[in-house]
Amino acid sequence: MAGEQSASKKPAVITVNTVWCKGCEICVAFCPKDCLEMEGGKCKVARPDDCIKCMLCELRCPDFAITVE
Amino acid sequence: MAGEQSASKKPAVITVNTVWCKGCEICVAFCPKDCLEMEGGKCKVARPDDCIKCMLCELRCPDFAITVE
Amino acid sequence: MDRYDVRLSGSGGQGLILAGKILAEAAAIYDGRNAVQTQSYGPEARGGASKAEVVIKDGEIDYPKAMDLDLLLSLTQESCTKYSGDLKEDGIMIVDSEIVKYPPEGSFKLYAAPITSIAANKIGKIVVTNIVALGILSKIAGVVTEESMRKAILARVPKGTEEINMKAFDEGWKTGEELLAE
Amino acid sequence: MDRYDVRLSGSGGQGLILAGKILAEAAAIYDGRNAVQTQSYGPEARGGASKAEVVIKDGEIDYPKAMDLDLLLSLTQESCTKYSGDLKEDGIMIVDSEIVKYPPEGSFKLYAAPITSIAANKIGKIVVTNIVALGILSKIAGVVTEESMRKAILARVPKGTEEINMKAFDEGWKTGEELLAE
Amino acid sequence: MSNDRPGKVRMMQGNQACAEGAIAAGCRFFAGYPITPSSEIAENLSVMLPRLGGKFIQMEDEMAAMGAIIGAALTGQKSMTATSGPGFSLKQENIGYAGMAEVPCVIVNVMRGGPSTGMPTLPAQMDVQQARWGAHGDRGVIALTAKSAQETYEQTIRAFNLAEKFMTPVILLIDEITGHTTEKVIIPDASDIEIVHRKKPDEDPENYLPYRLTDECVPILAPFGTGYRYNVTGLCHNETGFPTNDSHDIQCLIERLTRKIEMYEDDIIRNNELMLEDAEIGVFAYGSVARTAQAVVRMCREEGIKVGLLEPKVLWPFPAKAVFAMAQKVRAIVVPELNLGQMAREVSLASECRVPVHKLGRVDGRPIPPQQLVEKIREVV
Amino acid sequence: MSNDRPGKVRMMQGNQACAEGAIAAGCRFFAGYPITPSSEIAENLSVMLPRLGGKFIQMEDEMAAMGAIIGAALTGQKSMTATSGPGFSLKQENIGYAGMAEVPCVIVNVMRGGPSTGMPTLPAQMDVQQARWGAHGDRGVIALTAKSAQETYEQTIRAFNLAEKFMTPVILLIDEITGHTTEKVIIPDASDIEIVHRKKPDEDPENYLPYRLTDECVPILAPFGTGYRYNVTGLCHNETGFPTNDSHDIQCLIERLTRKIEMYEDDIIRNNELMLEDAEIGVFAYGSVARTAQAVVRMCREEGIKVGLLEPKVLWPFPAKAVFAMAQKVRAIVVPELNLGQMAREVSLASECRVPVHKLGRVDGRPIPPQQLVEKIREVV
Amino acid sequence: MFDYLQYVRQENFPHIWCSGCGDGIVLKALIRSMDKLGLSQDETVMVSGIGCSSRTPGYVDINTLHTTHGRALAFATGVKIANPDLNVIVVTGDGDATAIGGNHFIHAARRNIDLTVLLYNNYIYGMTGGQCSPTTPRGAYASTAQHGNLEPPFNISGLAIAAGASFVARGDVYNVKKLETLIGKALQKKGFSLVEVVSPCPTAFGRRNRMARPVKMMEQLRDTVVSVEKWEKMTDEERKGKFRTGILKDIEKPEFTAEYAKLIEKMRPEE
Amino acid sequence: MFDYLQYVRQENFPHIWCSGCGDGIVLKALIRSMDKLGLSQDETVMVSGIGCSSRTPGYVDINTLHTTHGRALAFATGVKIANPDLNVIVVTGDGDATAIGGNHFIHAARRNIDLTVLLYNNYIYGMTGGQCSPTTPRGAYASTAQHGNLEPPFNISGLAIAAGASFVARGDVYNVKKLETLIGKALQKKGFSLVEVVSPCPTAFGRRNRMARPVKMMEQLRDTVVSVEKWEKMTDEERKGKFRTGILKDIEKPEFTAEYAKLIEKMRPEE
Numbered sequence A, B: 001m002a003g004e005q006s007a008s009k010k011p012a013v014i015t016v017n018t019v020w021c022k023g024c025e026i027c028v029a030f031c032p033k034d035c036l037e038m039e040g041g042k043c044k045v046a047r048p049d050d051c052i053k054c055m056l057c058e059l060r061c062p063d064f065a066i067t068v069e
Numbered sequence C, D: 001m002d003r004y005d006v007r008l009s010g011s012g013g014q015g016l017i018l019a020g021k022i023l024a025e026a027a028a029i030y031d032g033r034n035a036v037q038t039q040s041y042g043p044e045a046r047g048g049a050s051k052a053e054v055v056i057k058d059g060e061i062d063y064p065k066a067m068d069l070d071l072l073l074s075l076t077q078e079s080c081t082k083y084s085g086d087l088k089e090d091g092i093m094i095v096d097s098e099i100v101k102y103p104p105e106g107s108f109k110l111y112a113a114p115i116t117s118i119a120a121n122k123i124g125k126i127v128v129t130n131i132v133a134l135g136i137l138s139k140i141a142g143v144v145t146e147e148s149m150r151k152a153i154l155a156r157v158p159k160g161t162e163e164i165n166m167k168a169f170d171e172g173w174k175t176g177e178e179l180l181a182e
Numbered sequence E, F: 001m002s003n004d005r006p007g008k009v010r011m012m013q014g015n016q017a018c019a020e021g022a023i024a025a026g027c028r029f030f031a032g033y034p035i036t037p038s039s040e041i042a043e044n045l046s047v048m049l050p051r052l053g054g055k056f057i058q059m060e061d062e063m064a065a066m067g068a069i070i071g072a073a074l075t076g077q078k079s080m081t082a083t084s085g086p087g088f089s090l091k092q093e094n095i096g097y098a099g100m101a102e103v104p105c106v107i108v109n110v111m112r113g114g115p116s117t118g119m120p121t122l123p124a125q126m127d128v129q130q131a132r133w134g135a136h137g138d139r140g141v142i143a144l145t146a147k148s149a150q151e152t153y154e155q156t157i158r159a160f161n162l163a164e165k166f167m168t169p170v171i172l173l174i175d176e177i178t179g180h181t182t183e184k185v186i187i188p189d190a191s192d193i194e195i196v197h198r199k200k201p202d203e204d205p206e207n208y209l210p211y212r213l214t215d216e217c218v219p220i221l222a223p224f225g226t227g228y229r230y231n232v233t234g235l236c237h238n239e240t241g242f243p244t245n246d247s248h249d250i251q252c253l254i255e256r257l258t259r260k261i262e263m264y265e266d267d268i269i270r271n272n273e274l275m276l277e278d279a280e281i282g283v284f285a286y287g288s289v290a291r292t293a294q295a296v297v298r299m300c301r302e303e304g305i306k307v308g309l310l311e312p313k314v315l316w317p318f319p320a321k322a323v324f325a326m327a328q329k330v331r332a333i334v335v336p337e338l339n340l341g342q343m344a345r346e347v348s349l350a351s352e353c354r355v356p357v358h359k360l361g362r363v364d365g366r367p368i369p370p371q372q373l374v375e376k377i378r379e380v381v
Numbered sequence G, H: 001m002f003d004y005l006q007y008v009r010q011e012n013f014p015h016i017w018c019s020g021c022g023d024g025i026v027l028k029a030l031i032r033s034m035d036k037l038g039l040s041q042d043e044t045v046m047v048s049g050i051g052c053s054s055r056t057p058g059y060v061d062i063n064t065l066h067t068t069h070g071r072a073l074a075f076a077t078g079v080k081i082a083n084p085d086l087n088v089i090v091v092t093g094d095g096d097a098t099a100i101g102g103n104h105f106i107h108a109a110r111r112n113i114d115l116t117v118l119l120y121n122n123y124i125y126g127m128t129g130g131q132c133s134p135t136t137p138r139g140a141y142a143s144t145a146q147h148g149n150l151e152p153p154f155n156i157s158g159l160a161i162a163a164g165a166s167f168v169a170r171g172d173v174y175n176v177k178k179l180e181t182l183i184g185k186a187l188q189k190k191g192f193s194l195v196e197v198v199s200p201c202p203t204a205f206g207r208r209n210r211m212a213r214p215v216k217m218m219e220q221l222r223d224t225v226v227s228v229e230k231w232e233k234m235t236d237e238e239r240k241g242k243f244r245t246g247i248l249k250d251i252e253k254p255e256f257t258a259e260y261a262k263l264i265e266k267m268r269p270e271e
Ligand SMILES: Cc1ncc(C[n+]2csc(CCOP(=O)(O)OP(=O)(O)O)c2C)c(N)n1
Pocket: F033, F034, F035, F036, F062, F086, F087, F090, F117, G050, G051, G052, G053, G054, G068, G069, G092, G093, G094, G095, G096, G097, G100, G120, G122, G124, G125, G126, G127, G128, G133, G201
């Protein structure tokens, strides 16, 4: 499962496709580490270093707009 | 209920409307006292005196064709 | 030959539709002519008066429903009363003599025989009444060949009942001969 | 007076349909003229570019859709680009100066003001952007009376928000005056 | 239009005007299934009806909605449903039932573009032939149309009146433009509105025949529950309402279902004429397109082209006489419509080859702007 | 008819002939819902199809049956359903879908008398206009008819051929008489039967456009599962098959749906003419009524009245040219039909006012006997 | 003697049902229940769809409405909501109610609208000549299943329960007195109430499935029916080939027209 | 990183769904399940009706069929029976599947035909602007229930179970990993399998019911969802306002196309 990657040590690369992002805030609200923020109605990766790669933001983004590597 | 009449002592008057009777034989087959018979494709009251007025023939006749008094 | 219009009437369950099909197949397939067969449908066709019609002709059959009847078979009083109006003046009416007590009046030729009884008593199976009737009818009408009728019957009846049906046809045919001889 | 065709454009959720309704009601009910208001529907109207149109006229309004625009309001770049084609040569274009960076070229009169910012900063509520825009528009177009606009707004906005909406309208009206003065 | 009549002035969508008209007509039962661009009719009525003791129900599908309004109508209620093309297709079987059983009710079709799901949010007039022929079997059909919110209000009332008068389902065809355009509506005083109620039987229940043959050709159906017990069926039936297979009874019934509309044609049909007296080019336009045509008549006259407009308010029965009259006057007829010529064929038929009939069909979900029609007319001239 | 062709002779009902024709045409999927007088088609196919590896399914209702055959057709199967008036009404929405999405399939309507449940066991021809206009929205329609079991067999095959060729639903309209009459059918050798299969795409999946605009106007839809992944929708769509709101794309699509039938009219239309060369009275008759008309032509000729018959095998597109040609020859046209003049109106339109058109409508569930038509003709003469 | 004749339309008799068809037996049980409850003939409406069973309205002297195939419940919903004072009885077949009419069936149950539904389950389409219905048992023969039916049947009562009906019972035409009782209970229930009545069709079902004689079909009923009470005590083995009759569900829940009346009441002051 | 893009039709993105709509979340779970099972894109067909959820096919790069409102299961039945080798996935909404499409829903379940149904339950008609659906809770607000909804909702999964489905599960878009697992199980099941996915519609449902913000709707899911395992151990009191997710039914029974294949096999010698 995608979640298994959370153990990985590589720092997270979180990408937001701002053309597709509709600013629903779901990723921001439910990130367990509070890595994300809203800016200008779009998701912004604010604290990538805190990311534990739980993947929840990616899994729950309705707009295929955020990916975590 | 209709069945309660079965205790009554008056002899049964069983009437068959042969215009409506379609000869299904249901009344004949399930009369507990075997009072009825088929004749010429219609129900015939053969042994009215044996009737115990259980009313089952009347209740089960699909054609409104037999009545018991 | 000009068209020959036949109506078989009685009550639902007497096998008249099968009889109609057999007559039509005898004419069309075995005699190599044309035939159309029609019948009534639906709940109305279940009880009460029911009918099957056959039109036989050498050439193409235009209007497929029976019009002026050359022959009417009636196995019940109700159907006889209801369906005899279209019979030609010189047409043929065949009835079950024990059941159709009041055939209509008219200039047609009336043939009466105890068709149902023949099936019940001489063959011992009331279900073959239709085949007995076919025997009488084909003899009297002379519109299909005997051989084709037999083939058509054999092709249609359930396996194992061929013999009894042939017997029924024979009885009918014989009765037809007697009626014609009268 | 001849017909006056207005299109209010922006993105879904900016309250432009309500603005259209208010404008139409101001003209038709309070100014006693005729007005028709139309808009786009369906999922297409949810996000992306959306629009509401108002046609104002003294007599009966035949063709109800906006044709040659007398006035176009655009609150987003996308809607401005998409919907400005129908603007008359001597028409009026009002845009949000901070958002619509690339208004199309043309001989029309262009008025640009930071409409959304005015709502956000001067009134403190981004939801009243539409009312600010109405203030600017009605001042500049001069096609409905100020009084009727105010009545129409008060009749439409949710109870309890009358004051803030009037403030928004005032700000818009003032901005309109400034723009005209420029 | 009626700007100078007294009454309450309100701004509303065509769809809302339809709901208001229904209420004014006495409609107290609505059953529907949502579909763009008609849903606002249901939504408005869902709010308004319970306030007046009326009933609103959203059914599980369109067959059900149509069935429910027929059931309600038989209790004596004025009943209505509203839909668009796909739902209109699904309702056809039961619309036919209402026709056969002669149950008054109103069906509104706010037309979008088709076929199939087509263009749910864009206008068209592609269901006008379907309104006539959508259901199996032969019978007369009444279908009205409207071009503005005001007319939608008025025609909704008329639809109920005709339904009650002729004991038949009546169809109101408007299109997405009319349904969704917000404009002024003058609501007359209730006392100024003509309202028709279906007749009540005046004989005793024992002598009552629901489908009695009369010269009027219109049956009198007693509301269920009022002591007249009878049978309603979609099978061919005789005067008693019971099924029949009798040839004479059936021929009578089926012919009557058509005749009862045909014989009242002059009563039912209403047209609006604009500068037709001296016209050389006749335009036949209905619904929202008639607004374009009105503009065009004026524009052309300014150019010196003598154009006149025949605008039917009733599409079925088709205003053949008026078309024929026009055809005898003009040099050509132009029929602009939001389909590929569905009414143009009726115009051809009715004009009996007196003049050429030109169609202008637009089917891209956009209205016909005045300019397009003007160009067509110039072409024809 | 074809009594002199070689082949196997069998007696069968029109409905059975329809089933046999379907099998001969390559139909391997049937979904239906029983209804008199069409049920024997389903019953026969329920027995025959599994023997050939084909699929039969009785669905829960008519909407479902129509949906199922469209789904099946998209996998490449030749698919069919059969029904009568009430079911035909219910299928309309999905028939429109098949028209819009251009999915080949065959819908048989064995007509009974209507409207509504009407006369389930009696014949009529009251759904012929519905076949054209029953669904909402504009599009071209192909509808065939047949007057005998033999023709039903042949026309069922043709219906499949036309469906596959023009990628469209094709309707076969017969009536209760034809469906229920048992008569001789000559089944030709398989090799003597012309069978059309839909085209397969010849480009790679990457370049494939399901609704590519071509001069032929007919799209090439790859069967699902063959590597061409595309989208099918009932919304207005562009060449890719995806929904669009683009004005140009939509106008193209809707116009093409009509044009793709119209431009092949001469290919599609077939008529039978009987003694029309020198006729003074033309009879236009179709389906079972054409048999009456045949008899009548001969009867009238014997009486010295020069009657000729134009018998269309295709009702839609309407054989306007043939009617016009007839109208230029004869003095009057008589249109006997089992409805109140549904095709007579088309004949009027097509004859362009050259001659009077007389209708003879019988709607009591009985066929028109020759005598009745003869009398009508005498009246006209 | 019970007088059926005051409730029937004698002019239409004998009825069109076949010899031995159960439909007439159900009708009689219904009439007795109506009589016992004193339902007014003027204030009772019977609504049916299309099918043999749906021909019932033609024979009962009340307000009767014979609609389109499958739609009886939709029409009935309109009747009941428009005039909640009317008693509305729906008569329908297994095909009418659960094939083409399946959607209205589950929705009327969900809505819990006060209708009494008599669903004649004869396992077949009688009227159209014996095609499969959604209740035709797997393996049984029908005119569209001449190789044997492949599809599993619905448990109609179970479906009604899952959809939300407030009263669900099953009866049969052999046990006529019990049937009468069940119908009576259903008529009294305020809410959607269903009585599924197992009723033989000797013509379209029996003939193809070795039960051409009506008596044979009745015997089969006699031998396979088990009361719900007894059923509880039976092992799975014993239950094989049998089915339950009796009340399967009877709960209280808000009824639609009553809820609507409350809404109207609530709206009134606003006027 | 999971590559969604190979499964989607990028040219159609961004999709038409509103900000915060759950539909995209379900689609992603489906794509991951398909990927995990290695379903061939060429041999998989997605069929939908009409509604927001039913717009899904436009975004997935497989064979896609967007049909008429309510009829997806009917079309899908045709596809599957005609070519049983295809994997057929049906995507539908609560309105599409259980209002207008209710009949096809119960019949496909009864027939137990091998379709995988993803039913997006958002308690409302999203596409048409927020009218009641058969799952709108009693008392909730909708554009056709502005006085509050009077009708009780369906328990969709319960209905599918009663109708005969062989696999029934319920998931939600908050618990996405579990959702993915359930969809995977459903895809593997040979028979009619349903995954009812509770998915928020902030626009048409949320706005009218004090949950205009998508996050609010997701929080509500988080707070009301209970696993079936946990549910078993809860008291009625604890269950109030909560709902179960997980596998609700999973049984073996004959599947329609397999039965049909046997019939064809049986017929073969007769030729
Ligand atoms: C729309 C429509 N489809 C089909 C029919 C044909 N039809 C009439 S009754 C019937 C089935 C009847 O079966 P059921 O409801 O079980 O009643 P039964 O006759 O067995 O009592 C069918 C399919 C119809 N009348 N209308």
